[in-house]
Amino acid sequence: MGSITKGQAHFLLLKIHSLTGLVPIGLFLTFHLLVNSLRTVGVLPYQWSIDVINNLPFLIWIEIFFIYIPLLFHSFMGFYITQVAKMNAIRYRYPRNWMYVMQRLTGAVVFVFLIYHMGTTVVPKIWNGHHLFEAAPFLIEVMNQEFATWTGRIIYLVGILSATFHFANGLWAFCISWGIIIGPRAQRNASIVFMLFGGVLTVLGFATVLEFSLHPVDVEPTLKGAF
Amino acid sequence: MPEDKTIRLKIKRQDQPDSKAYWEEFDLPHKPRANVISCLMDIQMNPVTRQEKTVTPVVWESNCLEEVCGSCTMIINGKVRQACTALIDALPQPIVLEPLTKFPIVRDLQVDRTRMFENLKKVKAWIHIDGTYNIGEGPVIPEKQRAKAYLLSECMTCGCCLEACPQFTKNNNFVGASTISQVRLFNMHPTGAMESEERLETIMGDGGIADCGNAQVCVEVCPKKIPLTESIAEIGRETTLQLLKNLFLK
Numbered sequence: 001m002g003s004i005t006k007g008q009a010h011f012l013l014l015k016i017h018s019l020t021g022l023v024p025i026g027l028f029l030t031f032h033l034l035v036n037s038l039r040t041v042g043v044l045p046y047q048w049s050i051d052v053i054n055n056l057p058f059l060i061w062i063e064i065f066f067i068y069i070p071l072l073f074h075s076f077m078g079f080y081i082t083q084v085a086k087m088n089a090i091r092y093r094y095p096r097n098w099m100y101v102m103q104r105l106t107g108a109v110v111f112v113f114l115i116y117h118m119g120t121t122v123v124p125k126i127w128n129g130h131h132l133f134e135a136a137p138f139l140i141e142v143m144n145q146e147f148a149t150w151t152g153r154i155i156y157l158v159g160i161l162s163a164t165f166h167f168a169n170g171l172w173a174f175c176i177s178w179g180i181i182i183g184p185r186a187q188r189n190a191s192i193v194f195m196l197f198g199g200v201l202t203v204l205g206f207a208t209v210l211e212f213s214l215h216p217v218d219v220e221p222t223l224k225g226a227f
Numbered sequence: 228m229p230e231d232k233t234i235r236l237k238i239k240r241q242d243q244p245d246s247k248a249y250w251e252e253f254d255l256p257h258k259p260r261a262n263v264i265s266c267l268m269d270i271q272m273n274p275v276t277r278q279e280k281t282v283t284p285v286v287w288e289s290n291c292l293e294e295v296c297g298s299c300t301m302i303i304n305g306k307v308r309q310a311c312t313a314l315i316d317a318l319p320q321p322i323v324l325e326p327l328t329k330f331p332i333v334r335d336l337q338v339d340r341t342r343m344f345e346n347l348k349k350v351k352a353w354i355h356i357d358g359t360y361n362i363g364e365g366p367v368i369p370e371k372q373r374a375k376a377y378l379l380s381e382c383m384t385c386g387c388c389l390e391a392c393p394q395f396t397k398n399n400n401f402v403g404a405s406t407i408s409q410v411r412l413f414n415m416h417p418t419g420a421m422e423s424e425e426r427l428e429t430i431m432g433d434g435g436i437a438d439c440g441n442a443q444v445c446v447e448v449c450p451k452k453i454p455l456t457e458s459i460a461e462i463g464r465e466t467t468l469q470l471l472k473n474l475f476l477k
Contacts, residue, residue, distance in 0.1 A: 007432030008431065010433040011432055015437055084398065085394050086393055089393075089442075091305055094447045096443035096444070097393070097443070097444050100440055176441055176460045179466070182461055182464065184457060
């Protein structure tokens with residue numbers, strides 16, 4: 001392709017923004033909510049899942065290149081896109097226009113939520129040097145405290161709902177942007193399917209919050225070499 | 228309709244492209260089957276406000292008076308539409324007229340819509356004819372394709388889709404739904420398809436297809452009911468294929 005013009009760079013950045021929303025961020029969100037919902041089965045399977053993740057080789061690099069960089073890129077491009085546009089859903093009250101506003105609003109909510117979420121989990125985990133098998137007991141203890149108050153529960157419910165909506169609605173926009181679904185009927189059907197998918201993710205997240213809130217269980221350290 | 232009924236028009240006026248806008252109200256006697264254009268014509272003949280003050284006549288643009296040219300597009304009671312098909316009897320009073328907000332104002336209700344025509348030029352929204360050599364007759368277009376193309380060809384570049392689009396603003400370069408739909412129209416024409424790659428490369432740039440935010444207001448406000456969101460998705464597909472072609476074949 002040789003050198004890229006400014007216009008082509010603009011196009012590619014927006015396309016990468018769209019792509020990163022699905023891969024890896026959307027996939028991570030699905031995986032994260034699914035794995036965490038193991039908490040509803042019991043503390044032990046949940047603890048083992050955290051052990052597996054925290055014992056992955058090159059974990060910090062996986063996190064940096066597959067989560068933090070795409071997430072920061074997607075967020076800052078999102079804020080840029082929102083800033084150059086001019087919302088008008090008050091004047092043009094159509095359902096899709098409201099979804100357009102909600103997409104931007106939930107994106108901002110998730111951004112703020114993630115600063116909080118990482119500030120209470122990943123940051124103290126790394127700061128206090130809880131790696132490998134030490135991570136799970138530390139993180140579960142953090143989560144028990146998070147869900148001990150109504151403030152904490154509401155923060156998580158809002159964060160989860162914003163993230164699942166943003167992903168489900170974003171999937172729909174992704175499919176249009178990349179030309180996977182074309183006609184008006186296909187677009188409507190896809191929006192129903194993706195909203196159902198978003199609903200499933202929300203249920204997974206809410207069930208985890210519910211389980212933590214109703215049955216906070218004191219965590220035992222995982223035995224060395226449990227796997 | 229009672230004979231003595233009056234029509235009240237509230238018009239947003241502006242004397243110069245960069246001067247301050249102000250509102251003026253006009254009361255007109257009700258006439259049967261009047262539309263916004265005929266009322267503006269009445270004001271032109273007798274430019275006296277509700278406060279009995281004689282003012283300069285209101286400036287607006289119009290041409291065909293049958294909703295095929297798009298030049299009388301303005302904001303009527305908060306919604307973008309053509310003034311010629313805005314029938315007075317179907318509108319709640321007072322009737323509020325504002326110029327389009329996404330284009331530079333020339334005067335009163337008249338705006339400069341050059342940007343739309345520049346965008347059409349950028350994407351080569353035309354079919355090439357013979358140059359220094361004969362490019363020959365095009366193939367026959369199947370009826371189904373012709374019917375589809377006809378729908379897209381009804382676009383009159385009125386600017387409703389752009390005015391209502393949250394992504395189309397004065398401080399960005401987005402070309403908007405109408406231009407993207409024209410790319411689709413000329414790419415689906417067998418002779419026009421000869422320039423399809425050039426059109427796609429243009430639309431894969433600053434202000435192109437990727438700037439669409441899928442608010443889908445364009446399709447709601449289009450007076451010609453053009454399937455704009457379908458066009459955007461179709462061009463989304465064509466540009467994705469072009470991107471893959473650029474990445475893996477070139």
